Amino acid sequence: MSVPAFTGSNVVDVDAAKIRGAGSNVHFDKVSVAYGTHVVLHPLTLDIAPGEILAMIGPSGSGKTTALRAVAGFVKPASGRIRIGATDVTDLPPYERGLGMVVQNYALFPHMRVEDNVAFGLRAQGADKALIGERVKDSLATVGMSGFAGRYPRELSGGQQQRVAIARALAVRPRVLLLDEPLSALDAQIRRNMVEEIAKLHRDLPGLTILYVTHDQTEALTLADKIAIMRDGRVSSHGATGELYRRPPNRFTAEFLGRANLLPVTVAEAAAGPKGMATAKLGDAVLAGAGRSEKPGDRTLLCIRPQHLSLTGDEEHTNRIVGTLKEVHWQGELTHLVLDVDGTPVRVSATRLPVSLPERGSAMPLFFTPGDTSLVPEDVRG
Amino acid sequence: MADAVALPAPMTRRVPGRLWIVPPTALLALLFFYPLALIARQAFFDDSGVANVAEFARVLHARFFLNALMNTITISVAATAGCLIVGLVLGLILAFVPFPGSGVIARLIDTFIALPTFLVTLAFTFLYGSAGMLNAGLMEMFSLHAPPVDFLYSTWGVILAEVTVYSPFVLRPLLAAFSLIDRGQIEAASVLGARPFRIVRQVILPAAVPALIAGGSLCLLLTVNEFGIVLFIGAKGVITLPLLIYSKAIQESAYQVACIIAVVNIVLSLGLFGLYRLAAGRLGV
Numbered sequence: 001m002s003v004p005a006f007t008g009s010n011v012v013d014v015d016a017a018k019i020r021g022a023g024s025n026v027h028f029d030k031v032s033v034a035y036g037t038h039v040v041l042h043p044l045t046l047d048i049a050p051g052e053i054l055a056m057i058g059p060s061g062s063g064k065t066t067a068l069r070a071v072a073g074f075v076k077p078a079s080g081r082i083r084i085g086a087t088d089v090t091d092l093p094p095y096e097r098g099l100g101m102v103v104q105n106y107a108l109f110p111h112m113r114v115e116d117n118v119a120f121g122l123r124a125q126g127a128d129k130a131l132i133g134e135r136v137k138d139s140l141a142t143v144g145m146s147g148f149a150g151r152y153p154r155e156l157s158g159g160q161q162q163r164v165a166i167a168r169a170l171a172v173r174p175r176v177l178l179l180d181e182p183l184s185a186l187d188a189q190i191r192r193n194m195v196e197e198i199a200k201l202h203r204d205l206p207g208l209t210i211l212y213v214t215h216d217q218t219e220a221l222t223l224a225d226k227i228a229i230m231r232d233g234r235v236s237s238h239g240a241t242g243e244l245y246r247r248p249p250n251r252f253t254a255e256f257l258g259r260a261n262l263l264p265v266t267v268a269e270a271a272a273g274p275k276g277m278a279t280a281k282l283g284d285a286v287l288a289g290a291g292r293s294e295k296p297g298d299r300t301l302l303c304i305r306p307q308h309l310s311l312t313g314d315e316e317h318t319n320r321i322v323g324t325l326k327e328v329h330w331q332g333e334l335t336h337l338v339l340d341v342d343g344t345p346v347r348v349s350a351t352r353l354p355v356s357l358p359e360r361g362s363a364m365p366l367f368f369t370p371g372d373t374s375l376v377p378e379d380v381r382g
Numbered sequence: 383m384a385d386a387v388a389l390p391a392p393m394t395r396r397v398p399g400r401l402w403i404v405p406p407t408a409l410l411a412l413l414f415f416y417p418l419a420l421i422a423r424q425a426f427f428d429d430s431g432v433a434n435v436a437e438f439a440r441v442l443h444a445r446f447f448l449n450a451l452m453n454t455i456t457i458s459v460a461a462t463a464g465c466l467i468v469g470l471v472l473g474l475i476l477a478f479v480p481f482p483g484s485g486v487i488a489r490l491i492d493t494f495i496a497l498p499t500f501l502v503t504l505a506f507t508f509l510y511g512s513a514g515m516l517n518a519g520l521m522e523m524f525s526l527h528a529p530p531v532d533f534l535y536s537t538w539g540v541i542l543a544e545v546t547v548y549s550p551f552v553l554r555p556l557l558a559a560f561s562l563i564d565r566g567q568i569e570a571a572s573v574l575g576a577r578p579f580r581i582v583r584q585v586i587l588p589a590a591v592p593a594l595i596a597g598g599s600l601c602l603l604l605t606v607n608e609f610g611i612v613l614f615i616g617a618k619g620v621i622t623l624p625l626l627i628y629s630k631a632i633q634e635s636a637y638q639v640a641c642i643i644a645v646v647n648i649v650l651s652l653g654l655f656g657l658y659r660l661a662a663g664r665l666g667v
Contacts (some may be wrong), residue, residue: 018578072573101573107566111588121574165570172574288484
């Protein structure tokens with residue numbers, strides 16, 4: 001198969017969409033990966049829409065990198081098929097898949113100048129000289145590295161090297177861009193900047209399909225249209241980023257994505273519909289939250305984010321619980337409180353504290369709105 | 383500001399005993415420099431102690447010396463080239479083609495380094511010699527009266543034996559260099575559309591150049607001085623410098639001639655050793 005990026009027709013699409021490639025969808029069809037008898041990826045069925053950023057997140061060993069490497073062609077699925085666009089790529093070697101990839105340690109070629117690194121894929125695919133020059137220039141401009149074309153990788157900082165790695169991947173007009181923990185090797189400040197830059201990059205290149213593997217939920221929440229949370233080689237949950245954050249479908253998702261507080265409650269009144277409000281009892285308190293399909297009497301979890309808990313009540317914050325103040329951690333713009341509510345630790349992130357905070361060990365009320373609350377099934381598997 | 387506090391004068395740093403230089407220097411002088419000096423003296427002075435540069439010049443222009451020098455250079459360069467090719471191909475397979483037992487094979491190849499060089503030659507005579515397995519098989523198969531394969535007792539036989547013996551000297555540093563190559567670079571190149579040959583040429587080989595130079599220089603050095611293989615094969619007309627020195631000193635008792643040739647051999651070896659150290663320094667081994 002020839003990589004379609006450098007057919008003559010592509011040469012004309014420079015300027016308004018200089019780097020904009022026609023993104024393809026990625027389809028995992030019951031893809032499993034095993035090393036001997038050890039299954040590292042259980043049958044996975046998942047779609048990434050054209051132009052979508054899907055973040056795969058999960059703890060180490062959850063199978064997220066294996067899934068990405070299966071798309072890249074470095075891991076042979078034990079079963080199932082992978083399609084990119086209309087092409088079944090399962091049996092194609094990596095060099096025939098038309099992808100771009102950026103990895104954690106940049107993997108720049110140390111003996112080549114920046115411009116040669118960026119031109120590498122184009123030369124490998126037999127692009128003509130004029131096109132190579134143009135694409136190298138455009139790709140470096142896209143990542144703000146035009147002034148560094150003549151440097152060697154060793155002469156660049158980590159963030160600059162990562163930009164070059166992205167430019168190198170973009171230069172070949174990939175059908176899908178694979179990002180494997182691309183910011184893990186950078187320090188916190190540069191990582192924050194790079195997340196913003198990747199978000200901007202995707203705004204500039206809305207057609208680019210991106211599979212983004214990370215263990216950092218902040219990167220996933222900032223960048224992804226959709227998130228797939230992996231656990232033990234399976235997808236624990238998959239959905240639109242906002243929805244997954246606001247209404248996590250299971251305990252693992254709630255805890256992994258945003259470290260939600262999960263209070264064990266008993267359903268008092270079921271929700272009227274899938275998006276209706278249910279009420280649940282926590283001790284004597286009756287709390288309202290978005291329900292699913294719980295029935296009265298069901299034991300479930302009430303999910304509330306630390307930043308949605310208020311120390312003061314008003315007509316919106318109608319849910320009220322009382323806890324015992326255990327710890328207070330001031331972190332500049334935020335103060336983190338930890339309270340014990342019926343034996344469950346509850347974290348509160350407050351931007352503003354009352355003038356007089358109770359002593360540690362004192363009872364303290366917390367308030368939150370039903371709209372920020374959802375019921376999450378207590379699922380052992382997550 | 384507080385008053386300055388007078389610090390005690392720094393203690394005089396005790397210089398390690400300078401006399402420790404004597405034992406190693408004496409040992410080196412006795413075992414290495416003195417014999418070398420004797421050879422050099424014998425090369426440039428006659429038995430009465432008079433400088434004899436004319437004899438030196440005569441040997442350097444003699445046909446037997448020039449032939450031996452040419453043989454030495456031809457064989458060592460060809461054997462080194464063969465070692466580089468064999469070592470590189472084997473190294474690439476062992477390092478980058480995943481197959482069970484690759485580590486065991488790498489270690490087996492390493493054991494060649496531990497074996498005396500003439501053992502391979504002995505094995506070669508069993509395999510490719512006039513009465514070896516190959517010739518016997520071919521003679522029987524095709525009802526031939528004379529052995530058809532006759533390369534062993536020629537320059538090619540010496541080169542093949544040296545390639546077999548010395549390829550591990552290229553393979554070892556190459557495998558070390560390959561192990562340092564970031565696999566991410568190879569994967570990135572592959573995803574970008576590079577086929578295996580391009581990856582070898584543009585990603586792997588540039589990283590392996592110092593190892594190739596170091597291994598190649600070592601091979602060149604060893605093959606220039608190879609004695610056992612050449613002697614054991616006994617190829618007609620294949621006389622190298624070490625063999626010529628042996629022949630002049632032991633068989634003809636022409637010690638001055640032997641020493642003159644030895645001086646040339648030493649200069650050649652030291653030059654190659656300098657090249658090897660330079661390359662090894664770049665590789666960091």
